[in-house]
Amino acid sequence: MESPAPASPYMLFDVALKAKTPLTPHLSRLTFHGEQVRRMATLSPDQRIKIFFPDPQGRPAALVHTPDWYARYKQTDAAVRPPMRTYTIRHLRAEAGEVDVDFVLHGDNGPASAWATHAEPGETLQIMAPNRAFAGDAGGYEWKPPAGLKQLLLIADETALPALAGILEELAALPAPPTTQAFVEVAAPEDQLPLPSWPGLTIEWMPRGLGAPGALMIGAAQRAVLPASLARTAPALAEVDVDQAILWDRAAPEDPGFYGWVAGEAAAVLAIRRLLITDRKAPRQALNLMGYWREGRVLD
Numbered sequence: 001m002e003s004p005a006p007a008s009p010y011m012l013f014d015v016a017l018k019a020k021t022p023l024t025p026h027l028s029r030l031t032f033h034g035e036q037v038r039r040m041a042t043l044s045p046d047q048r049i050k051i052f053f054p055d056p057q058g059r060p061a062a063l064v065h066t067p068d069w070y071a072r073y074k075q076t077d078a079a080v081r082p083p084m085r086t087y088t089i090r091h092l093r094a095e096a097g098e099v100d101v102d103f104v105l106h107g108d109n110g111p112a113s114a115w116a117t118h119a120e121p122g123e124t125l126q127i128m129a130p131n132r133a134f135a136g137d138a139g140g141y142e143w144k145p146p147a148g149l150k151q152l153l154l155i156a157d158e159t160a161l162p163a164l165a166g167i168l169e170e171l172a173a174l175p176a177p178p179t180t181q182a183f184v185e186v187a188a189p190e191d192q193l194p195l196p197s198w199p200g201l202t203i204e205w206m207p208r209g210l211g212a213p214g215a216l217m218i219g220a221a222q223r224a225v226l227p228a229s230l231a232r233t234a235p236a237l238a239e240v241d242v243d244q245a246i247l248w249d250r251a252a253p254e255d256p257g258f259y260g261w262v263a264g265e266a267a268a269v270l271a272i273r274r275l276l277i278t279d280r281k282a283p284r285q286a287l288n289l290m291g292y293w294r295e296g297r298v299l300d
């Protein structure tokens with residue numbers, strides 16, 4: 001008798017919108033449910049997932065998960081395929097078959113934001129997310145701080161706020177959380193969320209108002225307090241054209257002294273990369289630098 005095929009790391013989940021809860025003027029929590037969600041897993045507070053929205057004709061996504069699904073998806077004409085965007089699992093309640101995703105509402109200029117703004121309970125989507133039955137590490141996350149971490153720097157805009165909030169919640173539960181500086185750029189002062197606190201944590205909310213997205217994140221990288229012992233020769237950085245490619249530098253920390261997690265508008269993260277590594281001599285291997293979106297572009 002043939003043995004059953006091994007479980008794949010990722011699975012396609014059919015879900016329906018259960019509830020929409022405004023968190024701030026520009027951030028809404030969408031709770032999805034579905035029988036299959038009982039089989040979903042999340043491995044980290046920055047667990048990324050792919051969400052498939054209704055196709056340009058308004059038909060709900062109906063992809064079939066095959067080993068070559070991604071190549072087939074990419075080969076399909078964009079005029080007929082369901083748009084795919086990347087989001088973060090904010091909470092997974094697998095036993096209840098529920099998953100929360102916090103959406104930035106930036107208008108009707110993108111299929112994800114438009115859908116999240118207008119969708120009504122009962123409307124359906126598909127989500128590609130880790131499969132609970134997979135025995136190995138399905139990946140799809142970058143928050144991997146070294147054990148015994150002493151000093152942490154977090155810089156994010158509102159698209160990375162769901163992950164940042166989860167990271168702070170994870171750290172707050174530790175007996176001795178690291179000294180942490182968190183900088184969060186949001187659209188407006190009313191976009192602040194309640195976040196955990198501990199004596200070594202400082203959180204700076206940076207409402208941008210009419211300013212350019214990411215400018216306040218860059219300012220934060222200029223004034224962030226870095227460990228004193230950083231004098232070193234900065235490595236040459238490979239060029240990244242953030243209008244064509246996704247900026248995604250992964251950390252591979254060599255010691256628990258310092259770790260950084262930076263995510264948000266890609267041109268801003270690119271500037272922060274140069275600032276922290278070239279100008280301020282922060283160790284390249286200690287930093288995750290992730291372009292979550294690019295102003296004026298569609299990069300998925």
Ligand SMILES: Cc1cc2nc3c(=O)[nH]c(=O)nc-3n(C[C@H](O)[C@H](O)[C@H](O)COP(=O)(O)OP(=O)(O)OC[C@H]3O[C@@H](n4cnc5c(N)ncnc54)[C@H](O)[C@@H]3O)c2cc1C
Nearest residue numbers: 087088103104106110111112113159292293294295296297
């Ligand atoms: C790993 C990862 C995790 C992410 N997690 C989340 C998450 O949990 N919640 C979340 O809201 N986003 C998250 N994002 C960002 C999200 O994928 C992008 O914002 C995406 O572009 C939204 O798709 P859209 O269809 O709304 O807009 P698109 O069709 O991609 O873009 C249309 C236009 O809108 C602009 N635009 C896109 N995003 C924004 C924005 N936030 N503010 C202003 N203008 C914008 C684009 O520049 C473009 O001009 C994540 C991205 C990554 C890579």
